[in-house]
Amino acid sequence: xxxxxxxxxxxxxxxxxxxxxxxxxxxxFRLTREVVPGVLQVRTRGSRAYLLVEDKITLVxxxxxxxxxxILESLNEIGRSADDIRRIMITHSHVDHVxxxxxxxxxxxxxxxxxxxxxxxxxSEEPLPNPCQxxxxxxxxxxxxxxxxPGSARVDLRVEDGDxxxxxxxxxxxxxxxxxxxxxxxxxxxxxxxxxGDALQNRFGRLMLPSRxxxxxxxxxxxxxxxxxxxxxxxxxxxxxxxxxxxxxDKVRELSKALSA
Numbered sequence: 001x002x003x004x005x006x007x008x009x010x011x012x013x014x015x016x017x018x019x020x021x022x023x024x025x026x027x028x029f030r031l032t033r034e035v036v037p038g039v040l041q042v043r044t045r046g047s048r049a050y051l052l053v054e055d056k057i058t059l060v061x062x063x064x065x066x067x068x069x070x071i072l073e074s075l076n077e078i079g080r081s082a083d084d085i086r087r088i089m090i091t092h093s094h095v096d097h098v099x100x101x102x103x104x105x106x107x108x109x110x111x112x113x114x115x116x117x118x119x120x121x122x123x124s125e126e127p128l129p130n131p132c133q134x135x136x137x138x139x140x141x142x143x144x145x146x147x148x149x150p151g152s153a154r155v156d157l158r159v160e161d162g163d164x165x166x167x168x169x170x171x172x173x174x175x176x177x178x179x180x181x182x183x184x185x186x187x188x189x190x191x192x193x194x195x196x197g198d199a200l201q202n203r204f205g206r207l208m209l210p211s212r213x214x215x216x217x218x219x220x221x222x223x224x225x226x227x228x229x230x231x232x233x234x235x236x237x238x239x240x241x242x243x244x245x246x247x248x249x250d251k252v253r254e255l256s257k258a259l260s261a
Contacts (some may be wrong), residue, residue: 024105035243036235038168039193042074046096047239047245050195053078056086058167059110060186060195061097061239065148068103085110087157087165091197092183093118094131094214097146097239101153111156113165117176118182119155131214159184168193176228178221179210185228192234194248199224200255202241207255222259229256 021207032051040051044063049071052058057080060161062071071080085108090098093114101112101122114122121128127149132138161175169190176185176199186195197222216220229252236248244251 020188030077030247031070033078035237035245037194037236038190038191040074040078041237042071043242044070044100046099049223050237051075051078052167053080054168056163057084058171059085059088059104059108061091061197062088062100062104064096064099065103065150065243067100071100071104072107077132082108087167088112089184089186090114090118090122091185091195091239092155092180093121094180094198095128095148095150097197098122098128099150099151102150105154108129112154113157113159114155115173115182115184116158116160117177118180119158121173122153125152130149133213133215138215160236174231176224177223178217178219179215179216181216183224187231187233189232192232192249193237194228194231194233194235196228196234197239200236200238202236202244202251207244207251225252225259226256229253 002234018202023152031043035041038053040053042049042051044067047061049063051074052060059071062068075081075084088104088110090112105112127146130142130145132140132141159173161173163173165171168188170188172189174185174187174195176183179198183197183199184198185199198210201210209218209225210221212218234246234251236244236252
């Protein structure tokens with residue numbers, strides 16, 4: 001270091017500016033964000049995945065095509081590896097949730113679980129169903145969806161409502177159809193956490209039903225909200241929105257009541 005580069009040699013204003021920059025400069029970009037201990041949100045292409053971290057890891061959803069490497073990078077961020085993933089849970093079979101699954105399965109020896117109604121779509125050699133409910137928009141999206149279709153993926157376990165798995169003190173499968181026929185939410189009673197996939201939206205601080213444009217049956221989606229409102233939880237995690245850390249159960253019950261009025 002040159003003598004002129006020492007703090008004593010630099011003008012005081014420059015030293016103060018550099019100190020100020022150290023406090024306000026952007027933090028390094030990270031793919032992972034801790035929601036609550038043991039539950040990490042991962043930035044994937046087009047949505048969010050989750051890592052449920054214990055001695056082994058459960059991955060929830062896999063983002064769009066091309067998200068596989070991001071998920072593997074997220075494991076490196078937390079000092080873990082692909083071999084630590086024990087299982088993969090898919091909340092529903094839209095491409096922004098299963099698009100990265102074939103890629104992940106090439107690197108991860110974990111078993112994949114999907115609701116029994118949608119397992120055939122994930123395993124099929126045929127393209128995934130078009131999720132758009134508006135006929136004109138669906139037709140406009142068709143060519144693009146075919147271009148990004150991930151192809152078939154392996155399903156090792158078909159789950160249904162009420163099934164339990166030993167994750168974070170007990171993970172209960174809650175069938176919450178409407179957005180798709182086989183949509184599931186994941187409830188962790190011991191942790192007070194609910195992962196809803198796309199069964200709910202949290203737009204501009206307001207909890208609401210899933211997108212009408214991409215949901216198969218809005219009446220059934222409303223019934224699923226009533227079902228979720230009966231669960232006990234404090235933290236609510238979404239696939240496209242910021243989580244609600246505290247008081248989420250009360251918010252869902254308020255929405256359920258409003259939908260019944």
